[in-house]
Amino acid sequence: MGATPATLTMSQWTTPSVMPAATPASIAFPPAPSTRAAASEASAWPAATAQRVPMTWVVEVGVWAGAVCWELAESRLMAAIILVGEPPAKGRRATLGAMNPPLIGVSTSVTVAKYPERAYVNAAYLNAVQQAGGVPVPLPPQLELPGRAELLKRLHGVLLTGGGDVDPARFGEPTHPTTADISAARDGLEIELTRWAMDKHVPLLAICRGLQVLNVALGGSLHQDISSGPGSPLDHSQAALQGNARSMTTHQVKVQGGSRLAGILGALEVDVNSFHHQAINRLGRGLKDVAWAPDSIIEGVELGDNAHFVVGVQWHPEELVGHDRTARNLFAALVERARASA
Template identity: 40%
Template sequence: MPSSWVMNQRYFLAATAAGAVPWMIPLLDDDMETLRAIYDRLDGVLIPGGVDINPAEYGEAVRPECGNLDPARDRVELQLVRWAIEEGKPVLGLCRGMQIINVAKGGTMWQDLASQKPSFHKHDFFPTAGFERDHLAHEVDVVPGTRLSHYLDGARCPVNSMHHQGVKTLGQELQVSATADDGLIEAIETMGESFCIGVQWHPEVFEMTDPHTRQLFGGFMAAAVEWSTANAAPRAGVGG
């Protein structure tokens, strides 16, 4: 059977509802020239959820508890995020996407929370274990004054939780913007004016029902439009 690139449609629907024209990027990890040409036509980068990040990307050996890996996807998403952060192009990372942002900036991960840090609470409320994707598993404390707090309008926020990995050491030039009650980092963002936010939960599930989620996606879209407007002239030659 030939290889396929597959992605949950909820990410596309949530982005479209916010006014985006989503473009699924092929995993051309061995063709950086084409990947760069695709990237240059984007106004923002949304990194969705998915399988575990290869621990080799943050200098560790794979533990037995680590789940499925997709090295090609790791290489593509890490490169996209590094390009975007360097240029100030907006980035929104969801679940695995938040972890990609952290690793792209030199951070490391807990490969398996339950076995490596038993003091953490349960975070793996997966549909395969009988939980609905909109199950509100716990609350997070949002750090006042962060970009994320501007969109969530509150100090605490209930979230769903479908992950067994988490941020161990924070990447360079990143700040924590939300934590769980057990101390696990639940959201991060870059310092400065550029929009680069990662959340450990799956807000795309709630885009149609939760106003705060709509504000987060809307903020990402507004930042993408602003970036596109400010960079229209340099991009004209590549069909932007």
């Protein structure tokens, strides 16, 4: 890739002979709605006959470049495509949907046990969002205010990912001996993300732990360990599998006809993988259970309010997108809804 482009402000004008190549350092987020409106009002599209020097928008991470296109670099890192010209007004931006991938915030895990503290995320989530046409933006729990608030303003969708257990104190229960990998920082960020997404009508897809976080954020509770309850014929943790276990399916899920989830999947029965030992117990406010395993464990939920796109599944579709249409449909639905609301 080429040299890192110089940083410009909105008041600087240039006519480059050669457009600089984008680098990962020049990744830029679109502005918050208020900033977008101000920019559009301040500078409408010039008339075709107007003699005006074009403007190259290139900025560093965290500041909008005015770019309406993105591409994935060969390294699979995101690189902004540098455009010449002013950013379009709001109405014109709406016509550029196919060229304007939405930013999907992706929650991350955190570890302090084996290494110095770090945030990390399974690349399968990032790849699934990219394949669906979105731009994944990892959200580390260590991100503090006001940076967190500024980043949230720029997101068009949220993906809550799998990981460790939710602190049972958040739903008023003592910790079970099998409960593990609790992160207060991650719990706090993801519960905040959930409530923010619902308040702002930002589309949200919740996977495995994410479904459990969604439920707890809305006042629900969890079974802390399925195997400690009444006997179940299913091994929801796929503990016996080896090799390519994450892309293998081990049980079936039945989906309620007429539900949003059924419409997204395009099926009433799906074969799923399974990597969890906890499950929904008491449903959170406004949630409907719409998918179940053969042992009646809740495998899918959605918000009863159709004005919000809030869907959660207990399995791991990010590991199945390579060969399963229903898995791809979940990420496509999130990205398309995010694009429509961008």
